[in-house]
Amino acid sequence: MDLAATIVLNGLTLAALYFIVASGFSLIFGLMRVVNMAHGAMYLVAGYVGYSVFEPLYDHDLWYAWYAGLAAGVAFAAVFGALVQVLLLGWMQGQELRQALVTIGLSIVVADQLLAMYGGTPRQFFAPDAIFGSTRVPGIGGYPTFRLVQIGVAVAVGVGLWLLLNRTKLGMMIRAGVDDRQMLGACGVNVPLVGVAVFSLGAALAGLGGIIGATAQPLAMGADGRFLLISLVVVIVGGMGSVTGTALGAVLIGLAEQIGQAMFPTYSVVLTFVIMVVVLALRPQGILGRA
Amino acid sequence: MLEVRDLHVRFGQAHILQGVSLSVGERPVAIVGRNGMGKTTLCQAVMGLVATSEGGIAFGGRRLNGMPPYRIARRGVALVPQGRRTFPSLSVDEHLRLVAVPGASWNIERVYRTFPRLAERRRNGGAELSGGEQQMLAIARALLMNPKLVIMDEPSEGLAPVIVDQLIAVLRGLPADGMGVLLVEQNLRVATEVAEDVAIMVTGRIAAAMPAARLVGDQELQRRYLGVAAGGR
Numbered sequence: 001m002d003l004a005a006t007i008v009l010n011g012l013t014l015a016a017l018y019f020i021v022a023s024g025f026s027l028i029f030g031l032m033r034v035v036n037m038a039h040g041a042m043y044l045v046a047g048y049v050g051y052s053v054f055e056p057l058y059d060h061d062l063w064y065a066w067y068a069g070l071a072a073g074v075a076f077a078a079v080f081g082a083l084v085q086v087l088l089l090g091w092m093q094g095q096e097l098r099q100a101l102v103t104i105g106l107s108i109v110v111a112d113q114l115l116a117m118y119g120g121t122p123r124q125f126f127a128p129d130a131i132f133g134s135t136r137v138p139g140i141g142g143y144p145t146f147r148l149v150q151i152g153v154a155v156a157v158g159v160g161l162w163l164l165l166n167r168t169k170l171g172m173m174i175r176a177g178v179d180d181r182q183m184l185g186a187c188g189v190n191v192p193l194v195g196v197a198v199f200s201l202g203a204a205l206a207g208l209g210g211i212i213g214a215t216a217q218p219l220a221m222g223a224d225g226r227f228l229l230i231s232l233v234v235v236i237v238g239g240m241g242s243v244t245g246t247a248l249g250a251v252l253i254g255l256a257e258q259i260g261q262a263m264f265p266t267y268s269v270v271l272t273f274v275i276m277v278v279v280l281a282l283r284p285q286g287i288l289g290r291a
Numbered sequence: 292m293l294e295v296r297d298l299h300v301r302f303g304q305a306h307i308l309q310g311v312s313l314s315v316g317e318r319p320v321a322i323v324g325r326n327g328m329g330k331t332t333l334c335q336a337v338m339g340l341v342a343t344s345e346g347g348i349a350f351g352g353r354r355l356n357g358m359p360p361y362r363i364a365r366r367g368v369a370l371v372p373q374g375r376r377t378f379p380s381l382s383v384d385e386h387l388r389l390v391a392v393p394g395a396s397w398n399i400e401r402v403y404r405t406f407p408r409l410a411e412r413r414r415n416g417g418a419e420l421s422g423g424e425q426q427m428l429a430i431a432r433a434l435l436m437n438p439k440l441v442i443m444d445e446p447s448e449g450l451a452p453v454i455v456d457q458l459i460a461v462l463r464g465l466p467a468d469g470m471g472v473l474l475v476e477q478n479l480r481v482a483t484e485v486a487e488d489v490a491i492m493v494t495g496r497i498a499a500a501m502p503a504a505r506l507v508g509d510q511e512l513q514r515r516y517l518g519v520a521a522g523g524r
Contacts, residue, residue, distance in 0.1 A: 172389050175380040179417075183376045186338050187390050188364035188436055 005139045007262045013147040015254025016154030017213050018230050023246050024205030025231035030241025031177050031198045034089055035100045039206050040228030041107035046073035046207030047214040048114050051123045066128045074207040081203020085196045111224055122218035150212055161243050233272055237279045239289025248287055292316055292471045293440055298346035300336050307332045309495035319472035321486035325518055329495040330475045331373050334444045338370045339363045367439035371446055375429040379418035383409050386432050395437040396468055402431045423454045440471040447478045459484050483507050491516045
């Protein structure tokens with residue numbers, strides 16, 4: 001019973017991280033129809049940039065080291081995302097294949113640059129004392145506090161995105177742009193600029209995931225590919241461009257991974273793809289996707 | 292206000308607009324013609340939604356060709372597109388708030404006074420409206436931008452006759468707000484009741500332009516250009 005509850009909680013904390021990263025991916029795809037293959041690279045670059053801000057501060061025992069690293073990583077990813085849209089992808093609006101190829105190339109360049117600068121040693125953030133250590137969870141016992149915080153951050157991201165999309169003028173523009181991009185332009189809205197904002201926000205969420213992820217487990221080369229793949233699977237399962245769908249997809253995939261690893265470790269890798277295949281066969285637009 | 296000169300639009304091999312020249316001033320202008328003659332393409336070209344290959348579009352002395360739609364819109368052109376193209380994800384009220392200009396002559400209160408049906412449906416999504424309600428919303432969305440010129444592409448399409456009468460009344464009032472009107476219509480009654488000048492479009496060209504009264508009175512002309520049987524529409 002304890003074990004089952006722990007596995008479920010592990011699945012949910014993993015799902016929280018997946019949701020944070022994949023929601024950015026889904027947001028970008030929803031408005032821009034860009035399959036951002038550099039989304040994992042944004043996760044990775046934010047982790048490393050955040051770490052290089054975090055490390056010297058942490059060595060000086062400054063309490064805000066982790067927060068500064070978080071802010072730096074997220075801010076860097078946001079600017080990086082905006083630049084990618086302005087300098088590269090904005091020129092090929094509507095050419096999905098070219099955009100996918102360009103972002104694949106970009107992620108290779110980014111990964112190699114990071115390898116050259118930081119080497120291959122894994123890095124890990126240490127969470128500040130307030131969210132470090134363990135908390136007693138009823139029915140489970142001691143559980144790492146940070147992983148609970150992770151769930152809190154994911155819920156905050158979800159609520160924040162919902163409020164942004166449903167309660168602000170930018171949100172109205174994004175939703176209208178998903179429906180009919182051309183008509184939104186004819187209404188006098190600078191759609192390319194909205195696109196830059198969305199791209200920047202999506203990249204910032206990847207960056208937030210990068211810092212959170214690198215606090216929960218070590219950050220190493222290859223995380224970019226892993227989180228890109230996870231984002232793809234999560235939004236394919238949940239439905240492209242739907243925040244709720246992304247949350248649902250993340251929970252399904254997170255739980256499947258953890259349960260699979262506990263029950264049949266050898267074949268657990270296959271489980272997520274089985275879910276994806278089943279969803280694609282029965283409901284190609286994703287569980288909550290619009291046809 | 293709007294000057295279109297020898298405008299050509301091609302989609303690949305298809306030569307859709309073959310040298311359209313047209314000018315719209317203070318008085319409403321209507322364009323009539325059969326299906327597939329290029330009327331919608333002309334509207335889209337002026338709004339910047341399709342690329343033009345030759346010729347010029349000038350608005351208030353400024354060349355519009357190649358400008359992105361949002362800059363054309365900000366110069367004072369609004370489009371009520373064919374098929375309404377309201378946003379399914381936005382409520383009626385959100386459509387209006389998206390484009391409303393604070394303190395302008397057309398504001399949200401005036402829209403709700405003019406189209407009381409929209410006020411009743413303000414919380415409903417764009418996808419939950421009837422065809423007529425969607426059309427009112429598309430018109431309201433354009434008027435709220437307080438444009439200098441509003442282009443309407445078949446606004447009466449699919450509307451019940453009683454709503455068409457209401458539509459005509461709204462359109463006839465627009466020049467009083469200082470709004471220019473370019474109206475594309477299949478419905479000859481709407482075209483001629485709103486506009487005093489009518490242009491007839493045939494295979495990508497303006498084949499003839501005349502006072503509306505003359506077209507109304509000449510069934511031979513109607514038969515030749517519009518394929519309307521005597522006494523029809």
